Amino acid sequence: MHTENGVTLREGVSIESFEGPEQRPSFVKLTEGDEVSFDVAVFGIGLLPNDTIAREAGLECAGGIIVDGWGRTSDPDIRAAGDCARLPYRGDMIRLESVHNAIAQAEHIADDIVCPGGPSYAPVPWFWSDQYDCKLQIAGLNLGYTKVVTRPGTKPGAFSNWYFKGEEMIACDAINDARSFMMAKRWLAVAHRPCPELICDPSWDLAKF
Amino acid sequence: MVKIIYVEADGTERAVDVAEGHSVMEGAVSNGVHGIVAECGGACSCATCHAYIDVSWLEKTGLAEGDEADMLEFAHEPKPTSRLICQIEVTSDLEGLRIEIPDEQA
Numbered sequence: 359m360h361t362e363n364g365v366t367l368r369e370g371v372s373i374e375s376f377e378g379p380e381q382r383p384s385f386v387k388l389t390e391g392d393e394v395s396f397d398v399a400v401f402g403i404g405l406l407p408n409d410t411i412a413r414e415a416g417l418e419c420a421g422g423i424i425v426d427g428w429g430r431t432s433d434p435d436i437r438a439a440g441d442c443a444r445l446p447y448r449g450d451m452i453r454l455e456s457v458h459n460a461i462a463q464a465e466h467i468a469d470d471i472v473c474p475g476g477p478s479y480a481p482v483p484w485f486w487s488d489q490y491d492c493k494l495q496i497a498g499l500n501l502g503y504t505k506v507v508t509r510p511g512t513k514p515g516a517f518s519n520w521y522f523k524g525e526e527m528i529a530c531d532a533i534n535d536a537r538s539f540m541m542a543k544r545w546l547a548v549a550h551r552p553c554p555e556l557i558c559d560p561s562w563d564l565a566k567f
Numbered sequence: 568m569v570k571i572i573y574v575e576a577d578g579t580e581r582a583v584d585v586a587e588g589h590s591v592m593e594g595a596v597s598n599g600v601h602g603i604v605a606e607c608g609g610a611c612s613c614a615t616c617h618a619y620i621d622v623s624w625l626e627k628t629g630l631a632e633g634d635e636a637d638m639l640e641f642a643h644e645p646k647p648t649s650r651l652i653c654q655i656e657v658t659s660d661l662e663g664l665r666i667e668i669p670d671e672q673a
Contacts, residue, residue: 458606458613486612493634495612536634540614540641540673565640 363490407442407453420444422453427478429467437471439463445479448528450501454483482546484539491515495539498529498546507554511535518542520557527552537564569657569664573600573618576670585657591666592616592653602668609653614638615672619648621665628655628664643671 360367371388376399378384385395409419418424418432422444429437429445440460444451454463459481466479485496492515503521511517511534518538521529527550530542541564545552556562568584571594575581579601585594595603595616604615611634620628625648631639635654639645652666 457608461604461606484613486607486610488610488612493612534634536612536637537640540638543673544641 359490359492409442412438412442420451424451427480428470429463429479437467439467447481447483447499448501452499452501454481456483456485458484482543484543491534493534493536495532495536496529497532497539497543498527500529500531503528505554507558509535509538509557510560511538512560520552520554522554525551541565569659569662571657571661572663572665573603574665574667575601576668587657587659589657590653591618591655591657591661591664592651594657595652595668600668602670602672603652604672605653607653611635611638611651611654613673614642614651616651616653617642617645617649617669617672618652619646619667619669620650621667622648624661624664624666627660638673642673643669 368388371390374387374389376383376386377393385393386399387393407422409423412423412431413419415436416433417436417438423431423438423442425431425438425443425445427446429439429443431438440463441453441455443463444453445463447454462481463479470476482497483499487494498521500521503523505522507520507522509518509520513534516534518530518532518535520527520542527542527545530538532539532542569587571583571585571591573581573583573595581598581600583594583598583600585591590609592603592605592609596605603618605613606615607613617639628650631650631654635651638651639649642649
């Protein structure tokens with residue numbers, strides 16, 4: 359999609375140096391030797407969680423701060439929430455880098471501090487991106503899926519991929535298909551197990567569920 | 568500034584001045600109106616800024632269409648007057664706009 363829109367993607371290449379006037383560099387030298395000029399440079403930094411402060415505080419960390427379903431760290435006086443926290447999710451320990459999780463996990467912890475004894479945090483992760491004319495919405499996480507089925511959308515360019523782990527529906531990627539995304543998110547919240555054959559059938563209306 | 572009246576789920580009315588060009592959602596979030604979550608920040612991707620438009624204002628705000636209508640179909644208790652209010656731009660035409668916020672978001 360990006361290539362079709364005139365974007366050149368270069369993988370496995372690093373920037374050697376920024377060049378041009380000191381206050382306003384205008385091109386980069388790449389490790390391959392090429393030069394690429396630019397008006398604006400955007401950096402993508404931060405792929406690894408920075409848990410330095412947590413480590414210094416003696417908290418158990420493993421690529422993020424280890425927490426339980428109530429945001430409790432290995433120190434009973436410290437909770438952690440958001441991108442930096444590694445939390446239990448369907449048998450795995452994962453980090454969730456999303457706005458939804460930053461809000462929902464923090465709320466869950468606040469609830470537990472004020473009124474302890476509630477259930478463990480059970481997020482329905484979701485993500486979105488608008489790129490060109492394409493609306494991408496993802497519900498759930500497809501970690502460890504064993505089967506994918508595709509549901510055609512109701513308008514041109516629309517479809518959704520539904521991921522199953524055994525009988526369990528675990529995630530949905532919806533491309534220009536907001537209805538499938540909304541339905542998947544709702545089903546994930548109640549652990550509903552839709553039948554893959556029905557999902558593939560466009561004559562079967564999700565809204566009639 | 569344009570006055571927008573937000574009615575929270577418990578009936579509390581909040582009259583807020585919102586700058587033209589902002590969305591009705593931004594007016595709610597930046598003024599601490601309860602019940603508007605707006606997780607996606609205004610991209611019409613999450614359906615957590617759902618609200619009901621007072622019927623007398625529908626002509627000016629218009630009805631939901633396209634992706635917005637698709638999202639609303641699966642929102643919490645949608646009605647014919649439902650909108651995702653990140654999709655409504657505040658203009659002088661909307662002075663006094665009244666919207667009701669549901670008790671839950673999607």
